[in-house]
Every structure is written in C-alpha cells, then in structure tokens.
Amino acid sequence: GNSVTQMEGPVTLSEEAFLTINCTYTATGYPSLFWYVQYPGEGLQLLLKATKADDKGSNKGFEATYRKETTSFHLEKGSVQVSDSAVYFCALSRRDFGNEKLTFGTGTRLTIIP
C-alpha cells in the first residue's frame, strides 16, 4: 500500500538557520506529492506540491523536489523565521476509481527560536 515516512520531530532551530525535513514515500504508480503545514490552532493548509518526477514545488521560501529515483520529497528552506513554527506534513495522492485520496506522514513539529 501507499505510505509516507517523514523525519521524527520535534525540530528546534534558531532564526535564519537552514531547514531540511526529510520525507520518503512508498507507492505504486506515479503519485503526486505534497507538503501541508498546520499552524497552532488551525487546520492544515497546502504549502507546496509536485505532480511528476523532477518537479520542484515552492512557496513562501520553501522548496521540495520530487525525486523518483530516491522516492523522496524533502522540504527545505534557506533561512527560517519564527513565523515558520508549525507542524509540517508530507503527503502523497493517488487516484482510486476517480477519487483522489491523500496519505499523510506523521508530521514534524518545527519550532524556531529568535
């Protein structure tokens, strides 16, 4: 079946540090890949996506590249801010009988200290 594995948290960084959150996946076929972010007290929201191999998704300074050869979709940001403190979820999407279904990783809590 489909699964997503992402690095265990929590992750604590100082402001302006470089961020990497690892994500690898297992899936049949060619899934689409996503990063969702959950800010405190809120629901999840889509951060970025990539729908085919070698695509790079980017948004708000975050980037992730769909690597089919390593089945990975690592999230990176060059200089984090306190406002980036949140829980980050890697996810993959497969279409079953015309219905889109997302499989989520367990989430990585990120805390940025000033």
Add this chain to the structure above:
Amino acid sequence: NAGVTQTPKFQVLKTGQSMTLQCAQDMNHNSMYWYRQDPGMGLRLIYYSASEGTTDKGEVPNGYNVSRLNKREFSLRLESAAPSQTSVYFCASSENGQVPGELFFGEGSRLTVL
C-alpha cells in the same frame, strides 16, 4: 470567505454517549472528507464522500457513521463514544480532478471521551 466550517470546536463526552460533528463548505466542492489526528500517527481518513449522495469508508471507519446531507454538508456521527475516539477531527473538501490532492481543511474539532 468561510471555506470549511466545523462545529463544535470542543466537546467532552462520557463513554457510550453519542454526538454528531457538523461540517459545511462554501466552495462548491464535490468531495468531502473526515480525518482524525492523533499524536505520532498523522492524519487518518475515516470516511469520505466523492460526490453528493455517495460515501465510502477510509482507513479507520469503525465506530463512525457519516451523512452527506447535500453538496455543502458532511456530518460525522459517533453512536456510542469510546475513549479510543478521543482525538482531533478534521473535515476537508476538494474539487476532484482540478488540482490533485489539494484539500481545504476546517479548523478541527477536539473531542475528549471520558
């Protein structure tokens, strides 16, 4: 622009009590979903509705029922609550076929079963 609205935001139940979580979306989306979020387990799909009039089981449907009342509304019912159902519940919606895997989430409903 309300997006996805869930009620109630917080609820405490005793074992064996019943309750219904309500969800409504104003984006004219076809598909709606109920997820539960538990520490260390990410989000798991309980039920989903690909279109008005249809519902299907997700990963963890036991102990729950759903109703797709109309295109806007999708409710989740616990008939006889158990402590294992203590969780944060998220409703989400998507426009199937437009942007794969782009779900829009409500703010969540925190349920405690004593």
